[in-house]
Amino acid sequence: MQTISSSGDERRHRIELALGERINALISATRALSERSAAHFHPQLQPAAFHIARWLYAFGPARPSEVAEAVGMDRSSTSTLIGKMRSLGLLDSSPAPDDRRSIIIQLSPQGQERVAATIEERGKEFYARTQDWSTEDLAQLVELLGRLTSERSPETRSQALSP
Incomplete structure (x- = not known):
């Protein structure tokens, strides 16, 4: 086990x-919101169906294999959900x-309406959590999350920012 050598290192570790x-709390809250959104x-449908619907809403018509790859699902599960969504009138092919x-699959008009309504509900919940935040706080959070989730290493990122 690594020992912490100085008070600065100990503070950083804490x-x-x-x-x-x-981050764990954020992931848990996001999962809970995703479950509620999927039910809405x-x-x-299983929650994964909402991921498919959101992707189609954002990117438009596509082959089922493209959707499966984009949302990180295996083709068999995606195919099963697509069939169920078609039978419920949410997708056209x-x-x-x-x-x-x-x-090629795409959201039906009913599917588009349901996704839009669900996204609006998600937005209301998110807004309720951040409505008292300043614009500067929101901008800082966006910037910090962007840095945290960037695929570039800190060295590459700092090189890209240098003139």
Whole structure:
């Protein structure tokens, strides 16, 4: 086990542990919100269906294989959910123009309405949590989360920021 050599290192270690706790709390809160959002979208569907619907809402019609890859699901699970969503009237499908054996799926008008309403509900909950925050606090959070979730290493990031 690593020993902490100075009070500065100890303080940093405590802060890093607190950061880990806050990130875990954020992940838990996000999962809970995703569960509620999925139920709002359609109570007969698994939460993963809402991820598919949100992706289609944002990016438009696509092949099921493209959707599966984009949302990080296996093709079999995606296919099952797509079939259920089609039977509920949330998705439409048509033959792919370049390969009639393949299909293109898209949200139906009802699916689009449900996604929009669900996103609006999510927004209300998020707004309720941040409505008392200053614009500067929100901007700082966005900037810090961007740095935290960046795929670049700190060295690469600092090089990119240098003139």
